Amino acid sequence: MHVVVVESPAKAKTINKYLGSDFQVLASYGHVRDLPSKDGSVAPDNDFSMSWQVDERGEKRLKEIAQAVKNADQLYLATDPDREGEAISWHIVEELDRRKVLNGIPVKRVVFSEITKSAVTEAFKNPRELNQELIDAYLARRALDYLVGFNLSPVLWRKLPGSKSAGRVQSVALRLICERESEIEAFRPQEYWSITALMEAVGQGQFKARLTQLDGEKIERLSLGNEGAARKAEAAIREAGSYRVSKVERKQVKRNPQPPFTTSTLQQEASRKLGFGATRTMRTAQRLYEGIEVGGENVGLITYMRTDGVAMSGEAISGARENIAARYGDNYLPSSPRIYKTKAKNAQEAHEPIRPTDFRRLPEDLRGRLGEDEARLYDLIYVRALASQMASADVEQVSVDIEAGKRAVLRSTGSIIKFDGFLKLYQEGRDEPQDEDEQETRLPKLEEGQDLHLKDVDPAQHFTQPPPRYSEASLVKKLEELGIGRPSTYASILQVLQDRDYVRLEKRRFIPEDRGRMVAAFLSSFFERYVEYDFTARLEEELDEISDGRIDWKEVLRRFWEAFHQTIEETKGLRISDVIDALDADLGPHFFPLDPDNPDKDPRLCPSCGTGRLGLRIGKTGGFIGCSNYPDCRFTRTLAAAANRDGEERADLASQPRVLGEDPESGQQVTLRKGPYGLYVQLGEAVEKGEKPKRTSLPKGLDPDAVDLGRALALLSLPRSLGMHEGEEVTAGIGRYGPYVRKGRTYKSIPADEDVLTIGLNRAVDLLSKAAAKAAPLRTLGPHPDDGEPVTLHSGRYGPYVKHSKLNASLPKNADPDALTLEESLELLRKQAEKKGTKGGRSTKASGGKKTSSSKSAAKKKADQA
Numbered sequence: 001m002h003v004v005v006v007e008s009p010a011k012a013k014t015i016n017k018y019l020g021s022d023f024q025v026l027a028s029y030g031h032v033r034d035l036p037s038k039d040g041s042v043a044p045d046n047d048f049s050m051s052w053q054v055d056e057r058g059e060k061r062l063k064e065i066a067q068a069v070k071n072a073d074q075l076y077l078a079t080d081p082d083r084e085g086e087a088i089s090w091h092i093v094e095e096l097d098r099r100k101v102l103n104g105i106p107v108k109r110v111v112f113s114e115i116t117k118s119a120v121t122e123a124f125k126n127p128r129e130l131n132q133e134l135i136d137a138y139l140a141r142r143a144l145d146y147l148v149g150f151n152l153s154p155v156l157w158r159k160l161p162g163s164k165s166a167g168r169v170q171s172v173a174l175r176l177i178c179e180r181e182s183e184i185e186a187f188r189p190q191e192y193w194s195i196t197a198l199m200e201a202v203g204q205g206q207f208k209a210r211l212t213q214l215d216g217e218k219i220e221r222l223s224l225g226n227e228g229a230a231r232k233a234e235a236a237i238r239e240a241g242s243y244r245v246s247k248v249e250r251k252q253v254k255r256n257p258q259p260p261f262t263t264s265t266l267q268q269e270a271s272r273k274l275g276f277g278a279t280r281t282m283r284t285a286q287r288l289y290e291g292i293e294v295g296g297e298n299v300g301l302i303t304y305m306r307t308d309g310v311a312m313s314g315e316a317i318s319g320a321r322e323n324i325a326a327r328y329g330d331n332y333l334p335s336s337p338r339i340y341k342t343k344a345k346n347a348q349e350a351h352e353p354i355r356p357t358d359f360r361r362l363p364e365d366l367r368g369r370l371g372e373d374e375a376r377l378y379d380l381i382y383v384r385a386l387a388s389q390m391a392s393a394d395v396e397q398v399s400v401d402i403e404a405g406k407r408a409v410l411r412s413t414g415s416i417i418k419f420d421g422f423l424k425l426y427q428e429g430r431d432e433p434q435d436e437d438e439q440e441t442r443l444p445k446l447e448e449g450q451d452l453h454l455k456d457v458d459p460a461q462h463f464t465q466p467p468p469r470y471s472e473a474s475l476v477k478k479l480e481e482l483g484i485g486r487p488s489t490y491a492s493i494l495q496v497l498q499d500r501d502y503v504r505l506e507k508r509r510f511i512p513e514d515r516g517r518m519v520a521a522f523l524s525s526f527f528e529r530y531v532e533y534d535f536t537a538r539l540e541e542e543l544d545e546i547s548d549g550r551i552d553w554k555e556v557l558r559r560f561w562e563a564f565h566q567t568i569e570e571t572k573g574l575r576i577s578d579v580i581d582a583l584d585a586d587l588g589p590h591f592f593p594l595d596p597d598n599p600d601k602d603p604r605l606c607p608s609c610g611t612g613r614l615g616l617r618i619g620k621t622g623g624f625i626g627c628s629n630y631p632d633c634r635f636t637r638t639l640a641a642a643a644n645r646d647g648e649e650r651a652d653l654a655s656q657p658r659v660l661g662e663d664p665e666s667g668q669q670v671t672l673r674k675g676p677y678g679l680y681v682q683l684g685e686a687v688e689k690g691e692k693p694k695r696t697s698l699p700k701g702l703d704p705d706a707v708d709l710g711r712a713l714a715l716l717s718l719p720r721s722l723g724m725h726e727g728e729e730v731t732a733g734i735g736r737y738g739p740y741v742r743k744g745r746t747y748k749s750i751p752a753d754e755d756v757l758t759i760g761l762n763r764a765v766d767l768l769s770k771a772a773a774k775a776a777p778l779r780t781l782g783p784h785p786d787d788g789e790p791v792t793l794h795s796g797r798y799g800p801y802v803k804h805s806k807l808n809a810s811l812p813k814n815a816d817p818d819a820l821t822l823e824e825s826l827e828l829l830r831k832q833a834e835k836k837g838t839k840g841g842r843s844t845k846a847s848g849g850k851k852t853s854s855s856k857s858a859a860k861k862k863a864d865q866a
Contacts (some may be wrong), residue, residue, distance in 0.1 A: 003072040009816040010290040014298040018120045029814045032058035042146045044561045066101045074106050081111035082306050087138035114357045115300030137547035159579050163519050164500045169485040172536045178512045178520035185590045187466035192222045193230035198455040204444035213409035230459040237457050240405030245450040247401040255393040257422035259310035259340035260353035260385040263487035264480045271473035278491035284373045306488035307351035310340040319359040320389040334391045355385035387426035394419040414443035469509040483537035518623040525582040584616040608635035661709035670712045681712040714757050723761040730764050782822040
């Protein structure tokens, strides 16, 4: 008997079918052990020895593996084909050795980049030994992350109250987000004008041209800085009298397709085109990699999704070319295959890019068998990979200069696609909207010397825009450009920053929270070297050199630790006042800028008492602006309010609500306020103690500056009735989790780009029908032995779960829903009931009628919120 260990149960189930009865395939469910979160897990004074700990889940898996190995002839380790997969295999062997289980049993490593029968069977014909260089690179990265996190986080907790923890790569990503926010705050818009003329070629149609030259001077973007200059330029064009084509340039350009996806480019494009976050993209790709049942056997639909490589295998290229010829014709097939190359950085470069395992498996054929996310992502991966082997697009670029009398020259640019090639199937998205100067138009066929007619001239006012905040796509792209982190880690990096409340994602853009800005400023002031882009990128390069066997991993750790430990020691003498002074100096120019129209005005003068000096303060939840005359003056502002650039002194809404007007029915004031859970509008004030006035939260993404009396009253009138459907009323409102529509006991969140105040009945019914379909159980596992009510399996927002009555219990990570039994589900429900103090969804009480600990916790939480 041969024992095979993989990571996930879904993968184990599939591979077991491929290998047959002589093989027993077990799942480790990821790592079986890790460094415990305590001092001494990595010991620099003992040559960086590392103490590993097996958790309860890992112990259960190791016992299963050890029991199977005792009777095995061979142990195969078939974990994922990357550095992390190599480490999981190493941990398993180390633990089995420690438990004296192997006893000379041969151990081999097998890797495959796709879960198909041919790929798996071929991999088992060519096993190898564990790659020590990859293991060393993993050990170095794990030790570095531990040493930074475990030594730097306590410094943050002591010196910067309200902060959480810091990580080696996450801190650099946070710095990027905060620096971009500072650029936006420091930005001053500059006025400029553009002049566009509407021209007509007789019998050929109209087109637009923009002013590029006036009185011999080239017109740059900011050349026309005010309306007066723009009107003079407009007059010069209108009064020209004659308009003639002076120059026509035509250039033939070939546009080549992009290579298939790597981890990074998949995350970027899924963000642009599908609106997926990096975590959602990788989770969905994992399910596609593990596959579905096709033709009686489970097959993976895509190759391994953690890769830096772009070169497809010869077999895959042949499959793509056959598909192109059959579906689009020989015109769309280049004479020879396209070969993509990239400069290798580490062993992961040997992997293929992310592509379909079989190009004959069309997206439209799988759509009904995949979830919505899986279907959309598979389609994106498929068309990108197929387009990468298609013919180039032939584009004719045309540029036309037009003389307007003797004073002005206009230019129009356009392009004509002569042959669409790969563009027939795929065009890469953009991180930012196209600039107006880059936009092209379709032009009539013009010739030099041709006379034209002027139809109109349009002077348009513009203002320069600040750099945009990072989206997930643009931040991943920036991190990759800087060489910081690795694509397979980006999803977790971005998620950790949000989980720590250092940043928030709003309208798909990262905005730093006050806490995040404080942490970034602190690290830049006292640990500058360790958040430098070049330093972090160099560490990544050294990890790659370790994986290539070019440098000793402990030497990398020694060099890092010597300087880092010294910096940590130097911070022990820091006083809180030192920290405040440093951060005040760092962040002060952004929060207290001089008014260019009134340079003598002190930007730090307290607007409340008129004598105090505003400065940075540190509270339990992070930074804020406070007055030096505290406690006599209690004026405060959040950092976000302090950074406001509209020229008005705006007090924090938490301490000074904004009056929007009076409710015409009740005569009570309507105000905009800020509470512990965000912004809200309120009608009137509390009359009696404990009585709460009418309140409604602002929908996420709604600009508080856009809230006037009318919108506030509309929000306060929620929930509103949309009409009747199938005998039940349909309503729209705002709840704990944001805007929703409701019918009976069925709720459905309203998408972020739709308005709770304007959504109609038809759209609400459509949303609710999808919610009802999603709420339907995947299957019934059987009756509950206590009451006979069914126990069902469902797919939820956070993964699969089982349900009995009103009690839900999530399945463990990596558990196989298809293999779940009634007995296993009952055990999950039992544990969940113990946690919640419930049975079958109904509250239970301890003896004597006392509240359970769960009830006490709920009561305390309610009291805290009050």
